[in-house]
Amino acid sequence: MPLELYNTMGRTTQKFTPLVPGKVSFYGCGPTVYNYAHIGNLRAFVFQDTLSRSLSFLGYEVTHVMNVTDIGHLTDDADDGEDKMVTKARERGQSVLEIADFYTKAFFDDIDRLNIQRPTIMCKATDHIQQMIDLITRIEANGHTYFAGGNLYFDISTFADYGALAHFKSDDLKVESRVDIDTNKRNPYDFVLWFTKSKFENQALVWDSPWGRGYPGWHIECSAMSMHYLGEQFDIHTGGIDHIQIHHTNEIAQSEGATGKKWVNYWLHNEFLIMDKGKMSKSSGNFLTLQYLIDQGFDPLDYRFFLLGGHYRSQLTFSWESMESARNSRRNLVQRIARIMETDATDQTDLSKTAKAHEWLNRFREHLEQDISTPRALSELQGLVRDNTVPPAEALEAIKQMDTVLGLDLLDSAKNLLDASHCTGGMSESQIGELISERTKAKSEKNYSRADEIRNQLNESGILLEDTPSGTTWKRSIGENS
Ligand code: AMP
Numbered sequence: 377m378p379l380e381l382y383n384t385m386g387r388t389t390q391k392f393t394p395l396v397p398g399k400v401s402f403y404g405c406g407p408t409v410y411n412y413a414h415i416g417n418l419r420a421f422v423f424q425d426t427l428s429r430s431l432s433f434l435g436y437e438v439t440h441v442m443n444v445t446d447i448g449h450l451t452d453d454a455d456d457g458e459d460k461m462v463t464k465a466r467e468r469g470q471s472v473l474e475i476a477d478f479y480t481k482a483f484f485d486d487i488d489r490l491n492i493q494r495p496t497i498m499c500k501a502t503d504h505i506q507q508m509i510d511l512i513t514r515i516e517a518n519g520h521t522y523f524a525g526g527n528l529y530f531d532i533s534t535f536a537d538y539g540a541l542a543h544f545k546s547d548d549l550k551v552e553s554r555v556d557i558d559t560n561k562r563n564p565y566d567f568v569l570w571f572t573k574s575k576f577e578n579q580a581l582v583w584d585s586p587w588g589r590g591y592p593g594w595h596i597e598c599s600a601m602s603m604h605y606l607g608e609q610f611d612i613h614t615g616g617i618d619h620i621q622i623h624h625t626n627e628i629a630q631s632e633g634a635t636g637k638k639w640v641n642y643w644l645h646n647e648f649l650i651m652d653k654g655k656m657s658k659s660s661g662n663f664l665t666l667q668y669l670i671d672q673g674f675d676p677l678d679y680r681f682f683l684l685g686g687h688y689r690s691q692l693t694f695s696w697e698s699m700e701s702a703r704n705s706r707r708n709l710v711q712r713i714a715r716i717m718e719t720d721a722t723d724q725t726d727l728s729k730t731a732k733a734h735e736w737l738n739r740f741r742e743h744l745e746q747d748i749s750t751p752r753a754l755s756e757l758q759g760l761v762r763d764n765t766v767p768p769a770e771a772l773e774a775i776k777q778m779d780t781v782l783g784l785d786l787l788d789s790a791k792n793l794l795d796a797s798h799c800t801g802g803m804s805e806s807q808i809g810e811l812i813s814e815r816t817k818a819k820s821e822k823n824y825s826r827a828d829e830i831r832n833q834l835n836e837s838g839i840l841l842e843d844t845p846s847g848t849t850w851k852r853s854i855g856e857n858s
């Protein structure tokens with residue numbers, strides 16, 4: 377079955393055909409590093425990671441580029457408000473670079489804890505100013521710009537397809553239809569490519585350019601860096617749905633305005649994570665961080681599991697109850713896998729059973745091929761771990777392959793659980809044997825209180841006894857929900 381992806385451009389599910397067979401070039405909008413990422417932002421990055429892992433699982437060689445915005449992002453995406461980085465630096469009495477450095481490290485800590493693989497290339501806006509200037513020069517040469525009030529603007533009236541991604545109609549683009557206080561703009565939808573002196577006289581970071589000393593608008597960094605690393609045309613571009621209307625719409629206008637050709641083939645957008653009490657906002661400071669979830673006793677992978685349980689195009693509502701349920705489901709899953717690990721793999725030569733693991737794996741693959749349906753893929757994994765007709769070694773191999781997509785550290789977690797349960801109480805097998813003999817003797821002497829005492833002592837050490845007609849057997853308990 378071919379891979380199908382929902383393309384925001386055109387709003388349809390389409391067969392995925394990469395520009396170069398077997399390879400995928402993919403750019404995802406990264407964090408603006410003026411604050412901690414909130415758990416909504418982290419949804420966008422878990423999605424990028426899941427997409428990249430899924431593409432690799434499906435056999436593609438993936439080049440994944442992500443930017444780090446450390447300059448030029450104003451509090452409003454449409455050139456309004458203050459520079460987010462500069463504002464934070466002023467509040468903290470630190471330099472913009474110190475702020476960027478601190479929150480970039482915090483971002484890496486978060487993505488590592490969520491098992492998000494590092495993209496092939498991570499690139500900072502401030503390291504690519506020359507590429508931005510070069511691209512703006514091309515846009516200008518193609519007649520898409522005007523200079524007003526000290527800034528260079530993109531003139532959307534020169535770009536016929538402006539707003540195709542967002543499904544703007546021509547009426548939407550009338551001058552009156554969008555409130556904007558920048559009187560230099562000919563049309564409120566025009567946007568800044570290069571700022572000089574109209575805003576922030578004391579802007580900390582400025583560069584020389586053909587339009588004067590200044591700094592780039594926010595949108596240009598993604599066009600410049602993606603083309604620098606992936607070429608003038610590439611396969612996939614991602615971001616949260618909030619980027620459709622302004623950021624990605626403007627990225628397309630300026631990129632295609634520079635090259636004169638189609639820029640990106642597939643646009644994928646993740647829906648928002650919302651709180652039961654409404655929107656989370658990084659700029660208002662009203663949000664939850666991953667660290668806060670950890671402080672409440674959750675494992676970062678509980679949050680990853682929670683996210684994978686929803687399709688990336690469905691809105692997800694965060695609640696502590698759903699986090700608890702994600703934690704329980706993940707624990708149960710790990711416990712089941714630990715039990716499979718403990719089971720003796722006796723009948724691995726039965727090929728008809730071996731094919732069963734492949735059936736689960738094939739269905740898992742098919743769900744990914746249908747627009748990366750992680751909830752359905754997860755349910756195949758849940759089915760596999762409950763299917764005791766699959767030989768354990770085969771099941772473990774299939775789980776390992778599924779986990780290259782899910783990134784839940786399933787085998788390691790199960791192994792750690794087993795190690796922990798083996799260590800519980802620090803009791804050796806011979807000590808257990810001696811206690812069982814003593815209990816059998818106590819029972820034969822009708823000393824039931826001593827027999828119960830021994831059973832309880834073993835239970836507390838994670839040893840479960842079972843009395844059978846042929847004697848007492850024992851096994852290690854693997855977690856309380858097993
Ligand atoms: P930022 O650091 O603000 O530039 O945002 C980083 C990414 O998070 C972008 O792709 C946004 O579209 C995305 N994003 C922002 N808020 C949310 C949310 N509540 N849920 C999901 N994605 C979000």
Ligand code: ZN
Pocket residue numbers: 404405406598615623
């Ligand atoms: Zn971007």
